[in-house]
Amino acid sequence: MLFDRAEILETLRMLELENLDVRTVTVGINILDCRGESFPTTIERVLAKIRRITTPLEEVTEEIAGKYGIPIVNRRVALSPVALLLTGKEGERVVELAHQLDQLAQELSIDFIGGFSALVHKGFAPGDHLLVDSLPLVLSQTERICGSVNAASSRAGINVDAILRMGGVIRETAEKTASRDGIGCAKLVVFANAPEDNPFMAGAFHGPGEADCAVNVGVSGPGVVKEMISRHPHASLGELAEIIKRVAFKITRVGELIGREVAQKMGIPFGIVDLSLAPTPQVGDSVAEVIEAMGVERCGGWGSTLALALLTDACKKGGAMASSFVGGLSGAFIPVSEDAGMSEAVRLGALRLEKLEAMTSVSSVGLDMIAIPGDTPEEMISAIIGDEIAIGVVNHKTVGVRLIPVPGKRAGEKAYFGGLLGECTIIEVNPFGGGKFIRRGGRIPAPITSLRN
């Protein structure tokens, strides 16, 4: 036989029982060639280009999912950062663009369109000002549009003015979606070192260095990793690293196979596979449960950072062997509301905001999908973002912050976002703020790369 029984049954078990799936097929599209003489013309061209490229997406992904018996959970589109299209004089028409994109997404069965983004790590151009100002309206009035702001990079330093402003944008977006626990903020990420080929939302955009279009793929698989670890309760941590590496290889190969085939069928280039382990609110599909399967009593307890470091590194090693083109965020996601185990750990008080921050220094994303009290002052939100961004900039890694102040609710109460966004207990925020510090504003210079600490 071409494959032995054990191999075939292992694959089936991963797919049927352990929630292995392709989390997202994301088509990146450059829209910078869509500028027209007037903004309405630009909007028309943007819509036409997206329509032209993504019309076959639904049919192709369904066909391929059927062929291999693997679910493809999300179909998404990532656009060039929309701020690059703007002169700053478009006014309310930017919101109109978002509405039209939202409708188009619905029509073409695209789950999310990312790219309402601005790259302001060194400063704001007029288009960036307009985009950032429009975010609260865009995120509260549309369902499927995601935005992001890159506020820092290891080469350019940290734009504290941008961070300061994003605290306000986040508060305003939450208040505009107060009836849904501030869900607008679930579609907004503040980045340091944002990747240009990230297929995952809310932070996906099609970077200026990318080709005209590309297919990028994100796989899932915390359930598979957890089951494999559970089967080896007495393995040493060195052995565990090897076991995780092997699983990561298999998971990534699935992503690569699907990505290449989708790209070929759609007639556009294949970009990258993102190796990230992406959890869902479903029990058994959780990164927290992976950490607990390794032996940490509760995610957030002592040992969690070490366990996450081992997990992330082993995933990268296995994944890098499996695919020639790895990109995006590529690590283990630890989004609180989207991961049933993380959410439970917060409820129990095992996982605190400070520990989450520590864990992000060894994983890939950042402070992700964390519900905070609705009355957290905007400067305090900015200071939290600043702390997280410092970790990214100094360590030359990507970090993103997706905080959700839940209007009218306090720490310990529950926030509900629904679907893949999940639900979670609102986390306690250290009341000693850094407002005066962050209000100084300005830019923090890029860190030195020699004299490493």
Next chain:
Amino acid sequence: MGEKRLPDFPEETTSTTNKVVITVVGKDRIGIIAAITSCLAQCRVNIEDITQKILGEYFTMILVGDTSQASVDLTELRRRLNHVGEEIGVTVYLQHAQIFQAMHRI
């Protein structure tokens, strides 16, 4: 003494282009193989390899089929196999062989 010739063994092809893997699991009973294979014959899928095992009362069968002459596409083949599976009380999975190639071969 002339050189001794080894008998010709046909070389096993490792190409997975038109190969599908069909896995059948369920409670053992008479007629599972018959039902599945006759469905494959009707769809003109050639069976290249077949292995089965009974553990307690559970039955698993794995079949490798060649679909290069198939009269239906994979979606239709899956629909028909699922239908047969429902009738005899087993679960049938159909997957293109390339996914196993990708996961288990370097």
